[in-house]
Every structure is written in C-alpha cells, then in structure tokens.
Amino acid sequence: MQALRINVVLFGIGSVGSALINQVTESQQFFQEKRNIDLRFPIITNSTLAFFEKEGVKNIWEADFNKLAIPFTITDIIAFVKNKELENVIIVDATESAELVKSYIPLIQNGFNIVAANQSANILHIDFYKDIRRNLKKFDKNFLYETNIRAGIPVLQIISDLYYSGEKITKIRGVFSDSLSYIFNRFSSENVPFSTILNDAEKKGLLKKDFKEEFSGIGIARKLLVLARELGKEIEFLDIKIESLLTKDFEMPNVKSKFLSKAAVLDKDLEITKILQPINHVLRYVAEISIPENRFEVKLVSEPITSAIGQLKETETVFEIYTQSRGNNPIVVHGDNSGKKETTIARGILTDVLKVSEKIKIKEAIWL
Numbered sequence: 001m002q003a004l005r006i007n008v009v010l011f012g013i014g015s016v017g018s019a020l021i022n023q024v025t026e027s028q029q030f031f032q033e034k035r036n037i038d039l040r041f042p043i044i045t046n047s048t049l050a051f052f053e054k055e056g057v058k059n060i061w062e063a064d065f066n067k068l069a070i071p072f073t074i075t076d077i078i079a080f081v082k083n084k085e086l087e088n089v090i091i092v093d094a095t096e097s098a099e100l101v102k103s104y105i106p107l108i109q110n111g112f113n114i115v116a117a118n119q120s121a122n123i124l125h126i127d128f129y130k131d132i133r134r135n136l137k138k139f140d141k142n143f144l145y146e147t148n149i150r151a152g153i154p155v156l157q158i159i160s161d162l163y164y165s166g167e168k169i170t171k172i173r174g175v176f177s178d179s180l181s182y183i184f185n186r187f188s189s190e191n192v193p194f195s196t197i198l199n200d201a202e203k204k205g206l207l208k209k210d211f212k213e214e215f216s217g218i219g220i221a222r223k224l225l226v227l228a229r230e231l232g233k234e235i236e237f238l239d240i241k242i243e244s245l246l247t248k249d250f251e252m253p254n255v256k257s258k259f260l261s262k263a264a265v266l267d268k269d270l271e272i273t274k275i276l277q278p279i280n281h282v283l284r285y286v287a288e289i290s291i292p293e294n295r296f297e298v299k300l301v302s303e304p305i306t307s308a309i310g311q312l313k314e315t316e317t318v319f320e321i322y323t324q325s326r327g328n329n330p331i332v333v334h335g336d337n338s339g340k341k342e343t344t345i346a347r348g349i350l351t352d353v354l355k356v357s358e359k360i361k362i363k364e365a366i367w368l
Contacts (some may be wrong), residue, residue, distance in 0.1 A: 003031075003038040004364065006357045007086045009077060009112070010044045012094035013065070016117060017044075019346035020094065021061060037357050042086060043077060045069075047097070052080055074103040078110045088360050090353055093118040094346075108135045108143075113360075115352040117147040117345055122226045126234050142359055144352035147345050148226050150176065153335045155319050159230055162323060162331075171322035171330075172227055173288040176220050178315040178335070179206040180245075180285045185312055187274065188282035194270045195263040202260060206315065211259065212252050217242040217285075217298040224287040228296055231289070235296060243299040245285065277302040282310050308332045 008024075010017055024031075024039050031037045044051045044065060050072035051065040081089055091107055093100060093116040101120040108114065121132060122145060136143055149155045162169055175181045179201060186197045201207050213219035221240045228235055246252060247269060253259045274283055281302045286309065288297045303310040308318050308330075317335035322328070 003036050004357070004361055005038045005040060005088060006353070006360065007040055007042050007081075007089045008092055008353060009081070009089060010041055010092045010094065011097075011100055013044055013046050014094070015342035016345050016349070017092075017094040019342050020092065020349055023346055023350055031354075035354070035357075037354070037361070039353070039357070042084070043080065045072060045077075047095070050076070074106065078107070081110075081112075088357075089113065090115055090356055092116075092349060092353065094349065096120075098124075104132055104143075105135050108132070108139055108141050111139070111141070113142040113356050114144075115349055115356060116143070116145045117349055119145075119148045119222055119226065121145075122148055122229065123222050123237060126229070126236060129229060130234075142356045144355060145226075146352055147348040149223050150317060150319075150335050153319075153333055155227075155333055156230060158331065158333060159227065159321065162321070163231060168324040169231055169321060170292060170324055171288070171290050172319065173286055173309070174319040175284055175309055175312060175317050176223050176287050176319075177214060177285065178317055179208060179214060180220075181312055181317055182206055182315045184283050184285055185314065187270070188284075193264070193267045195260070195267050198263050199260055202256070207256060211256055212254070215246055216244045216252070220285070220287050221298045224289060224296060224298060228289050231291065233289075233291075233294075240296040240298065243297070245300065273300070280305045284309050284312070308334075
C-alpha cells in the first residue's frame with residue numbers, strides 16, 4: 001500500500017523549526033516503512049517570507065529558502081494549497097506569534113489541521129478559545145499542542161484521557177519550570193546565596209530570554225491557564241493568583257546582566273523564608289489548580305522533602321494529578337529536561353504531527 005502523504009506547512013524556521021525538519025528528514029524512511037506515512041514540507045515560512053515547493057523539502061532546503069523565499073500572506077498559503085490540490089495538510093506553528101494565531105480559524109475553515117508549540121491560542125480570551133473549538137468540531141479538524149506545557153512528557157494527553165474517560169480530576173500541582181526547579185533545588189539543599197545560584201544558572205544556560213516572566217510567575221501561570229481550560233474551566237489569566245518571586249521594591253531590569261547584578265537584594269528575604277521552614281522541608285515554586293475550591297495559584301511553598309515535589313533534583317519538573325478515585329495518591333508525571341531544549345520541543349511537535357497523521361489515516365480507511 002502506498003504511504004499516506006502528509007503535507008506539513010511549517011511556520012517558523014528558528015532553532016525549533018529547523019530541528020523539526022532535520023528530525024523528519026532523518027526518519028523519513030522509517031515513517032514510510034513502519035507507519036506508512038510520507039511527511040513532506042511543501043511550504044516553509046519565517047515571519048515574512050515563504051518558500052513554496054511542491055515535492056517537499058530536500059537536503060538543501062536552507063539554501064533553497066534563502067534563494068527562493070518570497071513575501072506571503074495567509075491567503076497565499078491557502079491559495080497555494082488549493083491550487084496544488086494538497087491533501088492531509090497540517091499547519092505546524094513553531095513561532096511565538098500572537099498574530100499568526102489570529103489566522104487559525106480561517107485555516108481550520110479551509111481544511112487545515114494544526115499542531116502548535118505556540119501557546120497564544122490557548123491563553124487568549126475564552127471566547128476565542130471556544131470559537132476555535134467550535135470550528136474544529138464543525139470542520140472535523142485536529143488541534144494538538146502538547147508542547148504548550150512541557151516538551152518530552154505527555155501531560156496534556158494524560159489529563160485528556162482521564163477527563164474524557166469520566167475520571168474527575170480534583171487537583172493538579174507541580175513544578176513547571178526547569179530553570180526555577182534547578183534554582184530552588186540548589187537553594188534548598190546548599191548554604192549558598194540565592195543570587196549566586198542565579199548566576200550559576202545563567203552560566204549553565206538555564207535562564208531563559210523571557211526571564212522576567214519566569215521570576216514574576218507569569219510564564220508558569222500561562223501553562224496553568226492551558227491546563228485549567230483543558231479541564232473545562234472557563235477562566236481568564238487574571239483569575240490566577242500569582243505570587244511573584246520579586247519583592248515589591250525590586251524593579252526588574254529588562255537586561256539579564258543588570259538583573260543578575262541587582263539580584264543580591266533578594267537574598268535576605270529568601271534566606272529568612274528558608275530558615276523559617278519546618279524541619280525536612282524545602283522551598284519549591286509551584287503552580288496549583290484546585291477544582292473543588294475553584295482556586296488557581298502560582299506561589300512559593302515549603303514542601304516536605306519526602307514528597308514527589310520535594311525530591312526533585314537538578315532541572316527536573318513534576319506534575320501531580322489528583323483524581324476523585326485516587327484520593328490523596330496522585331498520578332505523578334516526571335519530566336527529564338536533559339538534552340537540547342529545541343530538539344526536545346521539535347520531537348514533541350513531531351509526536352503531535354504523527355498523532356494527527358494517524359487520525360487522518362483512520363478517517364481515510366473509513367472513507368474507503
């Protein structure tokens with residue numbers, strides 16, 4: 001049987017998008033032989049230019065893009081797909097663009113499935129969030145976004161499986177940030193100033209470019225919002241109570257080097273917090289959803305060292321999923337954040353692309 005052609009339209013050729021293309025190229029034969037799927041990239045774009053190629057990406061795609069890419073609009077993308085009669089089309093959004101997300105609904109209406117690392121579609125106003133779902137249902141299309149939460153571990157898949165099996169999820173809590181996990185794991189176990197650990201984290205490449213959102217709790221709150229809506233909670237970002245790690249009188253610089261040079265002002269308060277903990281407790285920066293109490297929080301907590309959250313090491317992350325039937329014995333999902341982040345995210349995107357491809361295969365078989 002001939003392999004099913006899947007046409008991937010890739011938005012974003014930064015480190016993640018490029019890693020995705022390389023992973024598909026390296027595994028192309030495997031996908032064809034073992035999964036009967038032929039993944040192709042007829043369109044590749046950056047923020048302003050698009051490279052259109054009917055036969056998909058070859059090993060010289062970067063050179064082709066630099067030489068042949070042209071300015072484009074979403075209308076151009078839709079027109080090209082229709083003119084070339086491309087079927088089984090999956091949009092991959094490997095950008096951080098809020099503007100691109102505004103085109104999701106017309107893309108769905110024109111027959112495109114979507115896989116997104118971009119979080120924007122799931123954290124904008126709830127009306128937009130619901131409108132996307134209405135159109136997905138109406139046009140029978142798929143939208144997967146596992147890497148919105150944590151690349152490399154299927155948190156959303158586990159939650160979705162539990163939710164749609166009728167299992168009542170009562171609470172989700174955990175450490176969602178690998179960089180803050182590293183920082184508080186060390187701070188809790190070593191007699192070292194908080195600011196010193198921050199500088200060590202920067203040397204290890206753990207402080208993200210959006211470090212302001214990380215330390216203010218905003219980045220983690222966005223992940224919590226995605227999870228809460230996945231559980232059917234129609235909340236907005238402002239419904240989340242965020243306890244920033246920064247003191248009120250600490251003005252957050254925009255430049256990372258300036259932030260690190262000023263970070264010593266945080267040392268005293270955090271050291272006092274650590275000292276005042278109960279014995280055999282450690283500090284962790286957690287996100288928590290409590291369904292019965294309708295409570296959504298990001299906060300610094302003192303955690304027993306024997307708990308799943310208290311036992312974290314290095315850059316590990318963890319999600320505790322509590323259900324009605326399991327009571328106080330949560331499902332614990334650990335994240336191992338070793339390896340290059342962009343490679344892990346790309347692999348997560350590819351996993352979602354393959355899931356959508358399998359759904360398309362099943363639909364094709366039913367039609368036949």
